[in-house]
Amino acid sequence: MSSSTEPRRVTIHDVARSAGVSRQTVSRALNDKAEIDGSTKQRVLDAARALGYRPSRFARGLVRPDTTTIGLVVPDLLNPFFTEVASGALEAARARGRHVVVYDTTDDPAQELATLEVIGSQVDAVVGYFTRPEDDLDRGTAGIPVVLIGREPRTPRFSGIAIDGEEGVREAVAHLVSRGHRRIGMLDGQPEATVRRQWFLRAAAECGVRVHPGWVTAGAQTVDGGGSALATLLAAHPDVTAVFAFNDVMAIGALREARRFGLRVPADLAVIGFDGLALGTLVDPELSSVAIDTRALGALAVEQVERLVTGATPLPPGELVVRAALHLRESA
Amino acid sequence: MSSSTEPRRVTIHDVARSAGVSRQTVSRALNDKAEIDGSTKQRVLDAARALGYRPSRFARGLVRPDTTTIGLVVPDLLNPFFTEVASGALEAARARGRHVVVYDTTDDPAQELATLEVIGSQVDAVVGYFTRPEDDLDRGTAGIPVVLIGREPRTPRFSGIAIDGEEGVREAVAHLVSRGHRRIGMLDGQPEATVRRQWFLRAAAECGVRVHPGWVTAGAQTVDGGGSALATLLAAHPDVTAVFAFNDVMAIGALREARRFGLRVPADLAVIGFDGLALGTLVDPELSSVAIDTRALGALAVEQVERLVTGATPLPPGELVVRAALHLRESA
DNA sequence: CTGAAAGCGCTAACAG
């Protein structure tokens, strides 16, 4: 029943018959080719419209396979970080006339795997943020270029856009120290012991401030995670006067938690995030952050995948880096 | 030069030759068909892998055209409202196994037109938020189903998912009145004189409070727009004690502007937004809002377009509505 | 269980 109305596709052939010409002529009319008589062309166009004809994407793609579709994989589009990355990727893709099919893996490894299972047959190139091991990635994407975002590939099979926040984090810590802070903690993201923590620890050492191990706590990479990480930290070490958060989302959670503790930011507690999201300007106080150009992150990934797909010389790893810099606003 | 490496596509034929079987046997092996010998199948699979074979989307689509791709058009993915709508749409589409190609028209009518120009030949159905007249929409999407979000179609050519905030706005105004507010303003969005303003005015009338014409100002539908709309309002009518904003984004701008004016929210000025974005819980004070289920908005649009595309009976306009309800948080 | 033939809808050659 459901397909009783099945409207057999109107093909170029139907149009040709209706207009009393050959299929070829129809094709010419539709594609604005030069070699065709004006009135014939009009007749064909009219017939096409009358029949509700629409060329088949597939038939066309078969013959003229220049249609590269990029798959963009994000863990959670609602996370403003990925929204910004996606926005940058979308814009870069549009500039190149590429379609982008978006996959949201909902922060779920199983969902990510499920996506990998099908994506290889749905797009011609993949750009995105993955958490699974490279073996899994390769299985699903065998044969097509893949550009990882915010993750360094272990093998040359993949390209990766790296985030180098070392200098930015150093600026952040130096700034805190210059403001007199000596007991600086960090709210790390889970899974723990991230590179960002290393940057932080190294920066602290360089600035000559000691970081007590207990001053680093970790939490889920969410607003609530940031809040509870700060709560844990403050419960054990109420004398900490500044914190650097794994990312802005967690930092915002920390801002909120600080308020609950009756702490004023930055007077009682200075907070610096990481990412530099636009979101940071909406909270009060506005969030200081080690900022990266998130949109450039997405755009760079698309740029690289484009080169890979067209066979142009790919950007060397050295250029596949987005650097961070401290953006001072109000929270520190 | 750039295509000197042009790696002629590996086809099913190459695999067949390499495995010493016919093309159809390859096809069977690849598609897990029953009628095939185990060892033959393995041999084919090995050959395919060895050659780096990937089936052509197009050839496959031509033969088995069940691959509906949905185009999702948003004015600005960075606007959290549309992020949430997109997220809902993406999830609904995934549940149905549909690909979603995302188009961001960057709040630009020209870009929207450019998108309409090409979208018809790139996807099989369209869901999204458009500002152009229906004629323009139809031109680009002739022959494929289109579901408009947050906009009532004038003709049956289109489906539309309506937002009915009347009752929610009434709750909001009633709440303000119950808290003693009598001079309630509105920050309308541009283009002005929106339905939301009508809801507001009607609700005020029903609650027995008069709204001085000067108490309604308008601004761009952005954070800054909300801020300046409030500034304008307060400059002329500093005695207003509460405002209802066109949407949450503007309301957040108002929150920030109120702070600059030295007004405490909600003590000196109560603020209620519209949309109920998750974002509203991140600001201080948390934003009270006439909330709609934004993700359902996107999901409903996908549901309808799915019905349209499969020929199932479409949802009647009465069911294509998302209603709003007041979510009280801290700002009012 | 496997192969041969046919055709999906379209466009790029070549004729006329």
Place this chain on the structure above:
DNA sequence: CTGTTAGCGCTTTCAG
């Protein structure tokens, strides 16, 4: 300017 002939890569008959 227009029609005819091929063939894109794949899957579905239908024979063997």
